[in-house]
Amino acid sequence: MRAAIIGYGKMGHEIEKILVQRGHTVSLIIDQDNIADLNAEHLAGIDVAIEFTTPQTAYNNIRTCIEAGVAIVSGTTGWTERLPELQQLCREKGSAMIYSSNYSLGVNIAFRINRRLAELMNGCNNYDVRIEEIHHTQKKDAPSGTAITLAQEAIDRLDRKNRWNCIEPQKGETSQATADSIEITSLREGTVPGTHTVTYESADDTLELKHTLKSRSALATGAVIAAEFICGKKGVFTMDDLFKE
Numbered sequence: 394m395r396a397a398i399i400g401y402g403k404m405g406h407e408i409e410k411i412l413v414q415r416g417h418t419v420s421l422i423i424d425q426d427n428i429a430d431l432n433a434e435h436l437a438g439i440d441v442a443i444e445f446t447t448p449q450t451a452y453n454n455i456r457t458c459i460e461a462g463v464a465i466v467s468g469t470t471g472w473t474e475r476l477p478e479l480q481q482l483c484r485e486k487g488s489a490m491i492y493s494s495n496y497s498l499g500v501n502i503a504f505r506i507n508r509r510l511a512e513l514m515n516g517c518n519n520y521d522v523r524i525e526e527i528h529h530t531q532k533k534d535a536p537s538g539t540a541i542t543l544a545q546e547a548i549d550r551l552d553r554k555n556r557w558n559c560i561e562p563q564k565g566e567t568s569q570a571t572a573d574s575i576e577i578t579s580l581r582e583g584t585v586p587g588t589h590t591v592t593y594e595s596a597d598d599t600l601e602l603k604h605t606l607k608s609r610s611a612l613a614t615g616a617v618i619a620a621e622f623i624c625g626k627k628g629v630f631t632m633d634d635l636f637k638e
Protein backbone atom coordinates (compact mmCIF):
# COMPACT_ATOMS: atom_id res chain seq x y z
CA MET A 394 0.00 0.00 0.00
CA ARG A 395 1.33 3.46 -0.90
CA ALA A 396 0.25 5.76 1.89
CA ALA A 397 0.18 9.49 2.57
CA ILE A 398 0.31 10.82 6.13
CA ILE A 399 -1.52 14.11 6.62
CA GLY A 400 -0.57 15.62 9.98
CA TYR A 401 2.90 14.66 11.18
CA GLY A 402 2.33 15.18 14.90
CA LYS A 403 2.05 12.61 17.69
CA MET A 404 -0.31 10.35 15.73
CA GLY A 405 1.36 10.94 12.36
CA HIS A 406 4.73 9.76 13.72
CA GLU A 407 3.17 6.68 15.33
CA ILE A 408 1.27 5.85 12.11
CA GLU A 409 4.48 6.11 10.07
CA LYS A 410 6.11 3.48 12.34
CA ILE A 411 3.18 1.09 12.03
CA LEU A 412 2.92 1.54 8.24
CA VAL A 413 6.59 0.63 7.85
CA GLN A 414 6.28 -2.30 10.31
CA ARG A 415 3.39 -3.69 8.25
CA GLY A 416 5.33 -3.45 4.99
CA HIS A 417 3.69 -0.36 3.49
CA THR A 418 5.36 2.59 1.74
CA VAL A 419 5.02 6.13 3.06
CA SER A 420 5.08 8.17 -0.15
CA LEU A 421 3.95 11.59 1.09
CA ILE A 422 3.99 13.37 4.45
CA ILE A 423 2.07 16.63 4.85
CA ASP A 424 2.30 18.99 7.80
CA GLN A 425 1.91 22.72 8.36
CA ASP A 426 5.17 23.63 6.58
CA ASN A 427 4.21 21.96 3.27
CA ILE A 428 0.38 22.26 3.24
CA ALA A 429 0.55 23.44 -0.40
CA ASP A 430 1.81 19.98 -1.41
CA LEU A 431 -1.57 18.46 -0.55
CA ASN A 432 -2.90 18.50 -4.11
CA ALA A 433 -3.92 16.13 -6.91
CA GLU A 434 -0.42 16.16 -8.40
CA HIS A 435 1.29 14.96 -5.20
CA LEU A 436 -1.56 12.56 -4.35
CA ALA A 437 -1.27 10.78 -7.72
CA GLY A 438 -0.37 7.13 -7.17
CA ILE A 439 -1.28 7.19 -3.44
CA ASP A 440 -3.63 4.37 -2.37
CA VAL A 441 -4.71 5.74 1.01
CA ALA A 442 -4.20 8.96 2.96
CA ILE A 443 -4.32 8.89 6.77
CA GLU A 444 -5.34 12.21 8.28
CA PHE A 445 -4.78 13.23 11.95
CA THR A 446 -4.53 17.04 12.09
CA THR A 447 -6.69 19.67 13.80
CA PRO A 448 -10.43 20.44 14.02
CA GLN A 449 -9.82 23.53 11.83
CA THR A 450 -8.00 21.72 9.01
CA ALA A 451 -9.55 18.23 8.77
CA TYR A 452 -12.46 19.20 6.50
CA ASN A 453 -10.34 20.72 3.71
CA ASN A 454 -7.71 17.97 3.90
CA ILE A 455 -10.32 15.23 3.56
CA ARG A 456 -12.12 17.09 0.78
CA THR A 457 -8.89 17.41 -1.21
CA CYS A 458 -8.29 13.64 -0.96
CA ILE A 459 -11.85 12.74 -1.98
CA GLU A 460 -11.66 15.08 -4.97
CA ALA A 461 -8.33 13.51 -5.99
CA GLY A 462 -9.94 10.05 -5.75
CA VAL A 463 -7.65 8.95 -2.90
CA ALA A 464 -9.14 6.76 -0.15
CA ILE A 465 -9.02 8.55 3.18
CA VAL A 466 -8.84 7.45 6.82
CA SER A 467 -9.50 10.33 9.22
CA GLY A 468 -9.27 10.36 12.99
CA THR A 469 -9.23 14.09 13.68
CA THR A 470 -11.79 14.96 16.37
CA GLY A 471 -13.73 18.13 17.19
CA TRP A 472 -15.08 18.99 13.71
CA THR A 473 -17.59 16.26 12.81
CA GLU A 474 -20.69 18.42 12.34
CA ARG A 475 -19.53 18.63 8.69
CA LEU A 476 -18.73 14.93 8.33
CA PRO A 477 -22.05 14.03 6.59
CA GLU A 478 -21.24 16.60 3.86
CA LEU A 479 -17.96 14.83 3.09
CA GLN A 480 -19.52 11.38 3.28
CA GLN A 481 -22.02 12.53 0.63
CA LEU A 482 -19.21 13.92 -1.55
CA CYS A 483 -17.32 10.64 -1.18
CA ARG A 484 -20.36 8.68 -2.43
CA GLU A 485 -20.84 11.08 -5.35
CA LYS A 486 -17.19 10.86 -6.41
CA GLY A 487 -17.02 7.07 -5.98
CA SER A 488 -14.12 7.39 -3.56
CA ALA A 489 -13.60 5.66 -0.18
CA MET A 490 -13.47 7.00 3.36
CA ILE A 491 -13.59 5.81 6.94
CA TYR A 492 -13.95 8.02 9.99
CA SER A 493 -13.75 7.00 13.63
CA SER A 494 -13.41 9.15 16.73
CA ASN A 495 -11.21 6.33 18.06
CA TYR A 496 -9.29 3.69 16.11
CA SER A 497 -8.37 1.52 19.11
CA LEU A 498 -9.95 -1.89 18.58
CA GLY A 499 -10.65 -2.10 22.35
CA VAL A 500 -12.55 1.19 22.30
CA ASN A 501 -14.58 0.02 19.33
CA ILE A 502 -15.56 -3.07 21.33
CA ALA A 503 -16.42 -0.71 24.22
CA PHE A 504 -18.62 1.29 21.79
CA ARG A 505 -20.57 -1.89 21.08
CA ILE A 506 -20.92 -2.78 24.79
CA ASN A 507 -21.97 0.82 25.50
CA ARG A 508 -24.78 0.58 22.94
CA ARG A 509 -26.04 -2.72 24.38
CA LEU A 510 -25.72 -1.42 27.96
CA ALA A 511 -27.82 1.63 27.10
CA GLU A 512 -30.50 -0.60 25.55
CA LEU A 513 -30.62 -2.67 28.76
CA MET A 514 -30.60 0.45 30.95
CA ASN A 515 -33.43 2.06 29.01
CA GLY A 516 -35.90 0.11 31.13
CA CYS A 517 -34.06 0.87 34.40
CA ASN A 518 -35.04 4.44 35.26
CA ASN A 519 -33.43 4.21 38.72
CA TYR A 520 -29.95 4.50 37.13
CA ASP A 521 -28.44 7.78 36.04
CA VAL A 522 -25.51 7.81 33.63
CA ARG A 523 -22.39 9.96 33.36
CA ILE A 524 -19.13 9.84 31.39
CA GLU A 525 -15.58 10.81 32.36
CA GLU A 526 -12.69 11.21 29.93
CA ILE A 527 -9.04 11.86 30.78
CA HIS A 528 -6.45 12.89 28.18
CA HIS A 529 -3.00 14.49 27.98
CA THR A 530 -2.73 18.22 28.51
CA GLN A 531 -1.94 18.95 24.82
CA LYS A 532 -5.34 17.74 23.62
CA LYS A 533 -7.05 20.66 21.87
CA ASP A 534 -10.75 19.65 22.01
CA ALA A 535 -13.02 18.84 24.97
CA PRO A 536 -14.90 16.64 25.37
CA SER A 537 -13.01 13.99 23.41
CA GLY A 538 -14.59 12.69 20.20
CA THR A 539 -14.71 9.27 21.87
CA ALA A 540 -16.71 10.64 24.82
CA ILE A 541 -19.12 12.30 22.38
CA THR A 542 -19.59 8.99 20.53
CA LEU A 543 -20.22 7.17 23.83
CA ALA A 544 -22.69 9.85 24.95
CA GLN A 545 -24.53 10.14 21.61
CA GLU A 546 -24.89 6.39 21.16
CA ALA A 547 -26.30 6.09 24.71
CA ILE A 548 -28.69 9.03 24.13
CA ASP A 549 -29.98 7.32 20.98
CA ARG A 550 -31.01 4.33 23.15
CA LEU A 551 -32.12 5.97 26.43
CA ASP A 552 -35.58 7.57 26.28
CA ARG A 553 -34.80 9.68 29.39
CA LYS A 554 -31.75 11.40 27.81
CA ASN A 555 -31.81 13.77 24.84
CA ARG A 556 -28.50 15.69 25.04
CA TRP A 557 -25.04 15.74 26.59
CA ASN A 558 -23.24 18.54 28.42
CA CYS A 559 -19.56 18.87 29.20
CA ILE A 560 -17.79 20.28 32.25
CA GLU A 561 -14.07 20.90 32.76
CA PRO A 562 -13.51 20.95 36.57
CA GLN A 563 -9.90 22.13 36.09
CA LYS A 564 -11.33 25.36 34.64
CA GLY A 565 -13.48 25.77 37.76
CA GLU A 566 -16.64 24.41 36.12
CA THR A 567 -19.05 22.57 38.42
CA SER A 568 -21.71 19.98 37.64
CA GLN A 569 -24.67 21.09 35.53
CA ALA A 570 -26.23 17.63 35.47
CA THR A 571 -29.93 17.50 34.58
CA ALA A 572 -32.30 14.56 34.24
CA ASP A 573 -32.37 14.78 30.41
CA SER A 574 -28.61 15.20 29.88
CA ILE A 575 -25.56 12.91 30.07
CA GLU A 576 -22.82 14.91 31.77
CA ILE A 577 -19.29 14.42 30.40
CA THR A 578 -16.47 15.39 32.75
CA SER A 579 -13.27 16.22 30.81
CA LEU A 580 -9.96 16.09 32.68
CA ARG A 581 -6.49 16.88 31.33
CA GLU A 582 -3.53 15.17 33.03
CA GLY A 583 0.13 14.72 32.03
CA THR A 584 0.63 12.42 29.06
CA VAL A 585 -2.46 10.20 29.52
CA PRO A 586 -3.22 8.69 26.04
CA GLY A 587 -6.97 8.32 26.75
CA THR A 588 -9.20 6.90 29.51
CA HIS A 589 -13.00 6.73 29.20
CA THR A 590 -15.48 5.61 31.85
CA VAL A 591 -19.24 5.29 31.43
CA THR A 592 -20.89 5.04 34.85
CA TYR A 593 -24.47 4.02 35.60
CA GLU A 594 -25.38 4.68 39.22
CA SER A 595 -28.50 3.91 41.27
CA ALA A 596 -29.13 4.37 44.99
CA ASP A 597 -27.98 0.77 45.47
CA ASP A 598 -25.07 0.16 43.11
CA THR A 599 -22.66 1.40 40.46
CA LEU A 600 -21.92 -0.20 37.09
CA GLU A 601 -18.85 0.99 35.16
CA LEU A 602 -17.62 0.45 31.61
CA LYS A 603 -13.99 1.63 31.52
CA HIS A 604 -11.37 1.65 28.79
CA THR A 605 -7.79 2.68 29.52
CA LEU A 606 -5.44 3.15 26.61
CA LYS A 607 -1.82 2.29 27.47
CA SER A 608 -0.19 3.89 24.43
CA ARG A 609 -0.92 5.62 21.11
CA SER A 610 0.32 2.62 19.19
CA ALA A 611 -3.10 0.91 19.56
CA LEU A 612 -4.70 3.95 17.88
CA ALA A 613 -2.13 4.05 15.08
CA THR A 614 -2.41 0.30 14.48
CA GLY A 615 -6.21 0.58 14.24
CA ALA A 616 -5.89 3.46 11.76
CA VAL A 617 -3.47 1.47 9.57
CA ILE A 618 -5.76 -1.59 9.70
CA ALA A 619 -8.63 0.73 8.66
CA ALA A 620 -6.46 1.96 5.74
CA GLU A 621 -5.76 -1.62 4.66
CA PHE A 622 -9.51 -2.31 4.91
CA ILE A 623 -10.65 0.54 2.63
CA CYS A 624 -7.74 0.25 0.16
CA GLY A 625 -9.23 -0.65 -3.22
CA LYS A 626 -12.84 -0.24 -2.03
CA LYS A 627 -15.44 2.44 -2.83
CA GLY A 628 -17.88 3.90 -0.31
CA VAL A 629 -18.28 5.28 3.19
CA PHE A 630 -17.21 2.90 5.96
CA THR A 631 -17.20 2.68 9.74
CA MET A 632 -15.21 0.58 12.19
CA ASP A 633 -18.30 -1.64 12.51
CA ASP A 634 -17.89 -2.55 8.81
CA LEU A 635 -14.27 -3.48 9.51
CA PHE A 636 -15.33 -5.67 12.46
CA LYS A 637 -17.95 -7.44 10.33
CA GLU A 638 -15.32 -8.37 7.77
Ligand SMILES: NC(=O)c1ccc[n+]([C@@H]2O[C@H](COP(=O)([O-])OP(=O)(O)OC[C@H]3O[C@@H](n4cnc5c(N)ncnc54)[C@H](O)[C@@H]3O)[C@@H](O)[C@H]2O)c1
Nearest residue numbers: 400401402403404424425445446450468469470494495496
Ligand atom coordinates in the same frame (compact mmCIF):
# COMPACT_ATOMS: atom_id res chain seq x y z
N1 LIG B 1 -9.52 8.87 16.13
C1 LIG B 1 -8.51 8.50 16.92
O1 LIG B 1 -8.31 7.30 17.19
C2 LIG B 1 -7.59 9.54 17.48
C3 LIG B 1 -6.47 9.18 18.25
C4 LIG B 1 -5.60 10.17 18.68
C5 LIG B 1 -5.82 11.50 18.32
N2 LIG B 1 -6.91 11.80 17.60
C6 LIG B 1 -7.15 13.15 17.11
O2 LIG B 1 -6.28 13.35 16.01
C7 LIG B 1 -5.88 14.73 15.92
C8 LIG B 1 -4.36 14.83 15.94
O3 LIG B 1 -3.87 14.30 17.16
P1 LIG B 1 -2.30 14.36 17.51
O4 LIG B 1 -2.22 13.87 18.91
O5 LIG B 1 -1.47 13.74 16.46
O6 LIG B 1 -2.09 15.96 17.49
P2 LIG B 1 -0.74 16.77 17.22
O7 LIG B 1 -1.01 18.17 17.64
O8 LIG B 1 0.42 16.05 17.85
O9 LIG B 1 -0.55 16.69 15.62
C9 LIG B 1 -1.33 17.40 14.70
C10 LIG B 1 -0.42 17.75 13.54
O10 LIG B 1 -1.21 18.30 12.49
C11 LIG B 1 -0.41 19.33 11.88
N3 LIG B 1 -1.24 20.19 11.08
C12 LIG B 1 -1.91 21.32 11.44
N4 LIG B 1 -2.58 21.83 10.39
C13 LIG B 1 -2.31 21.02 9.33
C14 LIG B 1 -2.72 21.00 7.98
N5 LIG B 1 -3.53 21.94 7.45
N6 LIG B 1 -2.29 20.00 7.19
C15 LIG B 1 -1.48 19.04 7.67
N7 LIG B 1 -1.05 19.00 8.96
C16 LIG B 1 -1.47 19.97 9.76
C17 LIG B 1 0.28 20.00 13.07
O11 LIG B 1 1.40 20.76 12.67
C18 LIG B 1 0.66 18.77 13.91
O12 LIG B 1 1.94 18.27 13.55
C19 LIG B 1 -6.60 15.41 17.10
O13 LIG B 1 -7.83 15.91 16.64
C20 LIG B 1 -6.85 14.27 18.07
O14 LIG B 1 -7.95 14.51 18.94
C21 LIG B 1 -7.80 10.86 17.17
